[in-house]
Amino acid sequence: MPAQNKDDGGWKKFLWNSETREVLGRTGGSWAKILLFYVIFYGFLAGIFIGTIQALLLTLSSYKPTWQDRIAPPGLTVSPRSDKSEMAFNMNEGETYMKYTKSMREFLEAYNEEPQRDAMKYEDCGEQPDEYKNRGDLESEIGVRKACRFPRSFLGPCSGLEDRDFGFKEGKPCFIVKLNRIVNFRPKPPLSNESIPEEAQYKVQPNVIPLYCHNKREEDEGKLGEVRYHGIGGGFPLQYYPYYGKLLHPQYLQPLVAIQFVNITLNYELRIECKVFGENIHYSEKDRFQGRFDIKLTVNSGNKKK
Numbered sequence: 357m358p359a360q361n362k363d364d365g366g367w368k369k370f371l372w373n374s375e376t377r378e379v380l381g382r383t384g385g386s387w388a389k390i391l392l393f394y395v396i397f398y399g400f401l402a403g404i405f406i407g408t409i410q411a412l413l414l415t416l417s418s419y420k421p422t423w424q425d426r427i428a429p430p431g432l433t434v435s436p437r438s439d440k441s442e443m444a445f446n447m448n449e450g451e452t453y454m455k456y457t458k459s460m461r462e463f464l465e466a467y468n469e470e471p472q473r474d475a476m477k478y479e480d481c482g483e484q485p486d487e488y489k490n491r492g493d494l495e496s497e498i499g500v501r502k503a504c505r506f507p508r509s510f511l512g513p514c515s516g517l518e519d520r521d522f523g524f525k526e527g528k529p530c531f532i533v534k535l536n537r538i539v540n541f542r543p544k545p546p547l548s549n550e551s552i553p554e555e556a557q558y559k560v561q562p563n564v565i566p567l568y569c570h571n572k573r574e575e576d577e578g579k580l581g582e583v584r585y586h587g588i589g590g591g592f593p594l595q596y597y598p599y600y601g602k603l604l605h606p607q608y609l610q611p612l613v614a615i616q617f618v619n620i621t622l623n624y625e626l627r628i629e630c631k632v633f634g635e636n637i638h639y640s641e642k643d644r645f646q647g648r649f650d651i652k653l654t655v656n657s658g659n660k661k662k
Contacts, residue, residue: 417494417495418603419494419495419539419600419601419603419604420494420539420540420601421539429636429637429638429646429647430535430536430537430538430541430543430637430646430647431535431536431643431645431646431647432533432534432535432536432630432631432632432645432646432647432648432649433533433534433535433536433645433649434531434532434533434630434649434651435459435460435463435531435532435533435534436455436456436457436459436460436463436531437459438456438651441649441650441651441652442651442652443456443651443652443653443654444625444653444654444655444656445524445529445654445655445656446656446657446658447524447525447526447527447622447655447656447657448657448658449658450521450525453521453524453525453529456522456524456529457516457520457521457522457524460516460522460530460532461516461520463532464508464511464515464516464532466609467506467507467508467609467612468507468508469507469508469509472505472506472507472609476502477502477503477607478502478503478504478505478607479502479503479504479505480504480505481504481505481593481595481596482588482595483510483588484588484589484593485561485562485563485564485588485589485591485593485594485595486563486593486594486595487563487594487595488542488594488595488597488598489504489594489595489596489597491600494539494540494600494601494604499604500603500604500605500606501600501604501605502607503605503607503608503609504595504596504609504611505609506596506609506610506611506612510586510587510588510612511530511532511586511587511612511614512586512614513530513586513616514530514532514586514614514615514616515586515614523616523618527620527622527655527657528616528617528618528619528620529616529617529620529653529655530586530614530615530616531614531615531616532612532613532614533567533612533613533614533615533630533649534610534611534612534613535565535592535610535611535632537599537608537610538599539598539599539600539601540598540599540600540601541597541598541599542594542597542598542636543565543592543594543597543632543634543636543637544634544635544636544637545560545562545563545564545565545566545594545633545634545635546560546566546633546634546635547635551633552566552568552633553568553570555568555570556568556570556631556633559585559590559591559633560633561589561591563589563593563594563595564588564589564590564591564592564593564594565591565592565593565594565632565633565634565637566590566591566632566633567585567590567591567592567613567615567630567631567632568630568631568633569583569615569628569629569630569631570583570628570629571626571627571628571629572627572628572629572650573627576626576627579620579621579624579626580617580620580621580626580628581617581618581619581620581621582617582618582619583615583616583617583618584615584616584618585613585614585615586613586614586615586616587611587612587613587614588611590613591613591632592611592613592632593611596609596610596611615630617653617655620653620655622655622656622657623654623655623656623657623658624654625652625653625654626652626653626654627650627651627652628650628651628652628653629648629649629650630648630649630650631647631648632647632648634647
């Protein structure tokens with residue numbers, strides 16, 4: 357029992373020694389020196405970290421990426437999107453394509469004419485392909501740039517203004533295609549026809565990035581039928597480039613191309629590939645949406661279920 361009391365006394369004495377006025381074996385002055393040391397030490401480390409971050413921020417621009425040499429050429433996006441790039445519907449059964457037409461109507465809301473009437477935010481850039489629209493350097497003091505108007509009416513019968521079913525009901529479906537945005541990117545049209553398949557060479561014209569769709573499998577030759585392209589020049593006109601980013605170009609509208617398959621073979625699965633052609637637009641086997649996309653499309657014409 358006395359030994360236990362002695363041990364208890366030693367433990368308590370370590371916590372607080374009233375004779376030497378020590379806490380955990382150190383005096384108040386000793387604890388103050390240790391605390392001061394760690395405050396200075398960690399303060400110095402925090403200063404180095406903050407200084408490094410601030411120095412890094414000084415090298416970054418608020419308007420453009422510092423390094424763009426490893427950015428891939430823009431991807432090609434299609435609306436409506438589908439799981440695994442496969443789409444099948446029955447032209448006589450609205451419920452089979454309702455989700456696609458709804459998606460297209462929602463996508464095109466940003467291209468309604470009413471919001472684009474604001475002359476402080478938008479400007480007319482013409483209905484024919486034209487040269488790049490130069491709005492100054494990214495780092496200039498111009499501030500927020502105006503955006504080119506692109507009313508959905510440019511897409512003709514695929515605008516959804518007159519036909520809210522976008523041709524799906526007639527078995528002549530429309531698809532909306534766009535090039536993904538890249539800050540300060542200027543797509544360059546093909547300089548010659550040598551890099552373009554012979555069947556697509558008729559699409560080449562000045563000041564526009566051509567888009568061309570075809571059957572991907574040889575056995576589907578002749579089954580795709582006529583493909584109509586609606587938009588400015590049937591491609592992506594240069595006056596809508598470059599894009600200045602969200603801070604400087606908040607109202608920017610990408611130019612669109614609507615493709616319509618007007619006499620596609622019914623009740624048959626087609627593999628369709630669409631590609632854009634340009635001097636600085638390339639393709640990758642690892643990314644099937646880089647400068648192109650493909651889709652399996654089946655338009656059925658069976659009788660409507662009762």
